[in-house]
Amino acid sequence: MTREQAVVPAPATWPGIAGDLVLAVFLGTVGLLYSSLALLAGALYAAYDVAVGVAARLSVPGKRRIRLAGSSTNLATPEPLPAIFFSVFLLMGTVQLWIAAITDMVEGDATPPETFVLAAVLLSMALHETLFQVKLRLTRRRSNQELQQIVEKHRHALFSSVVVLAGVFGALAGQAWEVPVLAYLDPVAAILVALHVMLQVYRLVRRSIYGPVRTEVREEDASTFIETVQRVHGVITVDDLKAQENGHYVTVTAKISVNPKLTVMEANDIANRAKMLLLNRFSHVTDVRIQVGPYEAGYPYKSNTDADSDLPNLLQ
Numbered sequence: 001m002t003r004e005q006a007v008v009p010a011p012a013t014w015p016g017i018a019g020d021l022v023l024a025v026f027l028g029t030v031g032l033l034y035s036s037l038a039l040l041a042g043a044l045y046a047a048y049d050v051a052v053g054v055a056a057r058l059s060v061p062g063k064r065r066i067r068l069a070g071s072s073t074n075l076a077t078p079e080p081l082p083a084i085f086f087s088v089f090l091l092m093g094t095v096q097l098w099i100a101a102i103t104d105m106v107e108g109d110a111t112p113p114e115t116f117v118l119a120a121v122l123l124s125m126a127l128h129e130t131l132f133q134v135k136l137r138l139t140r141r142r143s144n145q146e147l148q149q150i151v152e153k154h155r156h157a158l159f160s161s162v163v164v165l166a167g168v169f170g171a172l173a174g175q176a177w178e179v180p181v182l183a184y185l186d187p188v189a190a191i192l193v194a195l196h197v198m199l200q201v202y203r204l205v206r207r208s209i210y211g212p213v214r215t216e217v218r219e220e221d222a223s224t225f226i227e228t229v230q231r232v233h234g235v236i237t238v239d240d241l242k243a244q245e246n247g248h249y250v251t252v253t254a255k256i257s258v259n260p261k262l263t264v265m266e267a268n269d270i271a272n273r274a275k276m277l278l279l280n281r282f283s284h285v286t287d288v289r290i291q292v293g294p295y296e297a298g299y300p301y302k303s304n305t306d307a308d309s310d311l312p313n314l315l316q
Helices: 014-033 037-058 080-107 115-138 144-176 180-210 219-230 264-281
Strands: 002-004 065-067 074-076 237-246 249-258 285-294
Touching: 014 037, 014 115, 037 080, 037 115, 037 144, 037 180, 080 180, 115 144, 144 180, 219 237, 219 249, 219 264, 249 264, 264 285
Parallel strands: 249 285
Antiparallel strands: 002 285, 065 074, 237 249
16 A cells, blocks of 8 residues: 655646746847847746746656656656757757857947836736746645745746846946946846756756656655654554655655554555655655555564454554
8 A cells, every 4th residue: 555645747837838938029029129138038038938838748648757766656757859859949049149148248239228128127027926926826736846846947037037137227227327337237147047048958858858866865864754754653663765855855755564453544544644744844855655564573463373363453
């Protein structure tokens, strides 16, 4: 009997993808019309969000799965073909943006954007925050891990937006204060955001090909999880426990032993209490899988050969 919490990340919803696409088109159009490389970089990152969402939607559930060590559950991973296809176009845009930004800086042709560009950046940040809240509402009934993935993705997007805002605002401030060197903040911001996009694209391709990167946590951390599970009433022994890191999050897989005379429902309840205790006590633990087995040591429980004995069980 196995008690599990699903961790298969559901693909991004189409409304979220459509919102990211509108945001990318808006930033790209304003960036081209008003010659702001920083705004074009923001559009490139919004296009990356669209590519991630579409690649996830095009993945066929169950076709490619990664097996976790010590677990009978498989995790679906994005199909590599769509991810690589979109990554090529994103990398081409990144390289072109780098060339344009470096050319402007070398030739001294960096000009501050117009005031409307700053308004467009602020508007795009407001729209992005609205999309984030919509995505949270659409995924609030799914796993904690997926919600935290959305939050982490929002943090990366917010970092890019802040860099774009700093570049545009700095260039406008340089024009107002008559400091021409501050005009270079716009192409510098474009280079930084483009580098951020390239790093995210690399992680997307790596995750789609090799699956999520997981490492075993330290032995002392695993022992803390074992001690926590052993405190649950009804758990006799923790036969095996594996904890794996996936970025900032941890997945725990454990095998426990309970009184062999308990019913399936009672054993299931013990496993559920152990799972909830780990999830509530450790905020970085986002997934717990617990497999329940009968305790086979004999005393103080009845053995398999003593089925006719009327001796009471230890746990009543």
